Amino acid sequence: MSSATAIIIGGGVIGLSTAYQLARKRFGKVILLEKGPVGDGSSSRAGGIITGLLWSETGILARKLSLTLYRELSEELPGYRFGDVGCLNLFDPPAWPERARLLPLYDQLGAPYEILDAGEMHRRWPELAPGETDIGLLDPLGGYSEPEEYVPALAQRCRELGVVIREGTQVNGFVQRNGRITGVTTADGPIEGDAVICTIHTWTQQLLAQLGWPSPFKAFVHQRYVSTPLSADPTAAIHLPAINANPYNGYIRPARGHRLLAGGETGWREEFRTPAPDFRMSALTVPPAVQEKLARDLTPLVPALGRTQWESEKVGLIAFALDGEPLLGPLAEMPGLYIGCAFHSGGFAYNPAAGLLLAEFVADGRTQIDVSAFAPDRFAPGDVAAYLTTTVVQDGAVQRRH
Numbered sequence: 001m002s003s004a005t006a007i008i009i010g011g012g013v014i015g016l017s018t019a020y021q022l023a024r025k026r027f028g029k030v031i032l033l034e035k036g037p038v039g040d041g042s043s044s045r046a047g048g049i050i051t052g053l054l055w056s057e058t059g060i061l062a063r064k065l066s067l068t069l070y071r072e073l074s075e076e077l078p079g080y081r082f083g084d085v086g087c088l089n090l091f092d093p094p095a096w097p098e099r100a101r102l103l104p105l106y107d108q109l110g111a112p113y114e115i116l117d118a119g120e121m122h123r124r125w126p127e128l129a130p131g132e133t134d135i136g137l138l139d140p141l142g143g144y145s146e147p148e149e150y151v152p153a154l155a156q157r158c159r160e161l162g163v164v165i166r167e168g169t170q171v172n173g174f175v176q177r178n179g180r181i182t183g184v185t186t187a188d189g190p191i192e193g194d195a196v197i198c199t200i201h202t203w204t205q206q207l208l209a210q211l212g213w214p215s216p217f218k219a220f221v222h223q224r225y226v227s228t229p230l231s232a233d234p235t236a237a238i239h240l241p242a243i244n245a246n247p248y249n250g251y252i253r254p255a256r257g258h259r260l261l262a263g264g265e266t267g268w269r270e271e272f273r274t275p276a277p278d279f280r281m282s283a284l285t286v287p288p289a290v291q292e293k294l295a296r297d298l299t300p301l302v303p304a305l306g307r308t309q310w311e312s313e314k315v316g317l318i319a320f321a322l323d324g325e326p327l328l329g330p331l332a333e334m335p336g337l338y339i340g341c342a343f344h345s346g347g348f349a350y351n352p353a354a355g356l357l358l359a360e361f362v363a364d365g366r367t368q369i370d371v372s373a374f375a376p377d378r379f380a381p382g383d384v385a386a387y388l389t390t391t392v393v394q395d396g397a398v399q400r401r402h
């Protein structure tokens, strides 16, 4: 074990996974600082859907890692099980050619898939009633994780591995020495470390503005719902995959207690600027019309939804970098500082791989896959400035789902 110290800011799934991987590598002392309780940001609010069938080589390779790690974590974390039901990505005929162009890349990178027509989808999942022209791209390795199982189980495992998790501790700034980031400041004083890993999602913009770094992403409010049980028998299983139902403006998957979990876009909504460093996502709200529209949009696809009401709502934030890809890795101009954020609506899916890759950057100085396409400082400063000075609605940002 080394005598080094790593400081992780943020106790969402990205920070927890990084802490877990650093502890497994016996990096040294690993301290995670979280301003609220762990999972206080988007992580406890996520739908938890994961597919490996993304749109870029780096994304596909990172998701392959995530899918392997999720299965290992399923064995390792008491109280957590990966929802191994497959992920069905739906397309309508106009959207399909763009995705079909990626099939050779999936073949080349060993990301398995099946293409299903409407009849075959209905045969496999009788609860599903796709439109006649819908095309299904099934990721047989995909599925979902329940955030309320995964987040506490991962935090608990981190503690068992010796990670110091300090909840209720907000980082207010950085310690800098000789052009390096050598620690963070909190209300209780500075904490010195060899590496600082910033995994604070949309709060990154405010904290890193202190270092003169404009974070190249925009954030949007996003919401998901869980239905009342489909039947009186809460132990009955729902035979459905996790579905990225693109032609139906949303996504839907089985949830605990014979329920359905679903979410959807609000493309008309203007970007959200995190108002203060101590902002909490519990302050976010959504007009009631959103949940009514979601049920209307998704019921033709999953008619059983029509027999339910929405029982609970979770509202959080999703963040999109200029090109829609994550920001992950060291910041070249600030040695000692590493960043993991802007995972679009797919940070839950990315988290096991993102944590491993950040831990590799910190502990080994290199990663097992080339993630230069995710380098946080990959954009030209002029492009970032132009992006950040405009205000857009979500439909005007890059469109990415899970």
Ligand SMILES: Cc1cc2nc3c(=O)[nH]c(=O)nc-3n(C[C@H](O)[C@H](O)[C@H](O)COP(=O)(O)OP(=O)(O)OC[C@H]3O[C@@H](n4cnc5c(N)ncnc54)[C@H](O)[C@@H]3O)c2cc1C
Binding pocket: 009, 010, 011, 012, 013, 014, 015, 033, 034, 035, 036, 037, 038, 039, 040, 041, 042, 043, 044, 045, 046, 047, 048, 049, 050, 169, 170, 171, 172, 199, 200, 201, 202, 203, 207, 222, 223, 224, 263, 277, 314, 315, 316, 317, 318, 340, 341, 343, 344, 345, 346, 347, 348, 349, 350, 402
């Ligand atoms: C409704 C909804 C549904 C979603 N569905 C999916 C899905 O199906 N699949 C998927 O892959 N992704 C999904 N996502 C996206 C996913 O939730 C996020 O990408 C992911 O949780 C981001 O994790 P994180 O650790 O980066 O951020 P967070 O979970 O937000 O964690 C950041 C943490 O940093 C803390 N923090 C902030 N500032 C400071 C500070 N100065 N000092 C200390 N701590 C600080 C915050 O309190 C917070 O706990 C969804 C998101 C939402 C909102």
